[in-house]
Amino acid sequence: MxxxxxxxxxxxxxxxxxxxxxxxxxxxxxxxxxxxxxxxxxxxxxxxxxxxxxxxxxxxxxxxxxxxxxxxxxxxxxxxxxxxxxxxxxxxxxxxxxxxxxxxxxxxxxxxxxxxxxxxxxxxxxxxxxxxxxxxxxxxxxxxxxxxxxxxxxxxxxxxxxxxxxxxxxxxxxxxxxxxxQPRSIRLINLNIGQGAGNSPGASAGTDSQDLDEIAAVIADQDADVATVQEVFQHDLGSLEDELESRTGDNWDVRYEEASDKYHASDEWPVLGDRVHASFGNAVLVREGDVIGSSGDSEGVKLDVPGGQITLPGNQPGAGNHHIEDGEGRSATGTEIQIQQR
Structure with a gap:
């Protein structure tokens, strides 16, 4: 059942x-x-x-x-x-x-x-x-x-x-x-680029205007925030600044202090590219970014010492036994750096 x-x-x-x-x-x-x-x-x-x-x-x-x-x-x-x-x-x-x-x-x-x-x-x-x-x-x-x-x-x-x-x-x-x-640091690089080294007509020692891209590459490759540059001609600083900004994408503030009025001989164009009275001295290049907001006041200290002479090339006006003063005056450049507030 x-x-x-x-x-x-x-x-x-x-x-x-x-x-x-x-x-x-x-x-x-x-x-x-x-x-x-x-x-x-x-x-x-x-x-x-x-x-x-x-x-x-x-x-x-x-x-x-x-x-x-x-x-x-x-x-x-x-x-x-x-x-x-x-x-x-x-x-x-x-x-x-x-x-x-x-x-x-x-x-x-x-x-x-x-x-x-x-x-x-x-x-x-x-x-x-x-x-x-x-x-x-x-x-x-x-x-x-x-x-x-x-x-x-x-x-x-x-x-x-x-x-x-x-x-x-x-x-x-x-x-x-x-x-x-978080910890913040500033990377500083000091360069003596030697534009005054052996600087006379026909001499190839030191660096010249066409070497600025290589100098900028050194500064950019080191990821520097501040670059102090010794023995630089003032008329080259604009090109150096442009090259740095192109390589890093950042704004660079350039401060310059003259040491002397110097003869700038061009290696590439001897005589034709020369500048008889070129401002020569030191520069401070400041990269504006997350840490450094800007550069502030600058101050130069003159430390002049007796210089030498160079003889103008034969095809320059007044050549022959004509000499010009080419003293490398000494100066120091101080630049205030404004750190970004946290």
């Missing part, structure tokens, strides 16, 4: 992942929160030490002037950012603590739901949990527990998403602070 389906108590097995286990670690989050609180405390301590020391110096006018004012402005920006770091560290600690509390409370709710199924036979395999309810009551109990667990997990996912957005915000803020205070 066939069994009566209405009296059949067999139930379909129910397989599910372990939705009652968040696999969270609230203790670890709380330890991380404590570490962030310590960082906040250290930041506030550092801010206080800097401000207290600065107050001691400036209140008694131990240090005054433009440099002192510049440092004090720098100090204010620094301590303001340190204060922000301390506040953000505390906020991050609070986010982590709230997240840990949420996970602990919600895991407790899930444990309660799972305990309701202790009487239902269950096995575990790679697929998850398989419940084998004995009757319709247990089947309903399993489905209800799964539904409640998914509801709890949905709430947890919402909270975690909000906290993740909070942490992403602070991550972005710390990145901005790091960019503001």
């Amino acid at each position: 066939a069994p009566d389906p209405e009296n059949d108590n067999s139930q379909t097995p129910i397989t599910t992942s372990d939705v009652w286990n968040l696999k969270a670690d609230p203790v670890r989050l709380e330890l991380m929160a404590e570490a962030w609180r310590r960082l906040g405390s250290k930041a506030r301590s550092a801010e206080g030490k800097i401000n207290d020391s600065a107050h001691e110096v400036f209140s008694k006018e131990y240090w005054t002037g433009d440099t002192a004012d510049g440092f004090n402005d720098y100090r204010k920006r620094l301590t303001q950012d340190i204060e922000r770091v301390g506040a953000w560290a505390d906020n991050i600690a609070q986010v982590l603590d709230l997240t840990a509390t949420t996970l602990r409370v919600q895991q407790g709710l899930l444990d309660d739901e799972r305990d309701k199924l202790n009487a239902v036979p269950v096995s575990t395999d790679a697929q998850g949990l398989t419940f084998r309810p004995a009757d319709a009551g247990q089947t309903g109990l399993v489905h209800s527990a799964i539904s409640m667990a998914n509801e709890v997990r949905g709430h947890v996912d919402g909270v975690l998403s909000e906290k993740r957005q909070d942490l992403d915000f602070y991550h972005e803020q710390f990145d901005l602070i790091a960019q503001q205070w």
Whole structure:
């Protein structure tokens, strides 16, 4: 005789992942929160030490002037950012603590739901949990527990998403602070290009105007921010500046200080390319960019010493025994560099 389906108590097995286990670690989050609180405390301590020391110096006018004012402005920006770091560290600690509390409370709710199924036979395999309810009551109990667990997990996912957005915000803020205070350096190259070396009609020593592209290549290849150039003729600086800007794509500010009025003999065009009275001296080339905003005031210091003479070529007016003064006067060039504010 066939069994009566209405009296059949067999139930379909129910397989599910372990939705009652968040696999969270609230203790670890709380330890991380404590570490962030310590960082906040250290930041506030550092801010206080800097401000207290600065107050001691400036209140008694131990240090005054433009440099002192510049440092004090720098100090204010620094301590303001340190204060922000301390506040953000505390906020991050609070986010982590709230997240840990949420996970602990919600895991407790899930444990309660799972305990309701202790009487239902269950096995575990790679697929998850398989419940084998004995009757319709247990089947309903399993489905209800799964539904409640998914509801709890949905709430947890919402909270975690909000906290993740909070942490992403602070991550972005710390990145901005790091960019503001990352180490910056200025690369300086000093070149004596020797335009005065052996500079007389027919002499090929030193460098000449046609060598400017090679000189610019040396400066650009070294990725220099500042190039000090000794023994250069002023009329060549425009070409050198253009070549540098073409090679680097940056603006270069050129400052020049004359050392002497000098004969410039051209190697390529002797006589025809010569300049009898060419301004000769030193130059400072400043590359404007992320670190250097511009160059400021320039100042020259003359250090003249007795020079020599050269004889004009035979086909120059007044040639023969005619000599011209060709003293290499000495000078120093100082240029103020304006550093970009952070």
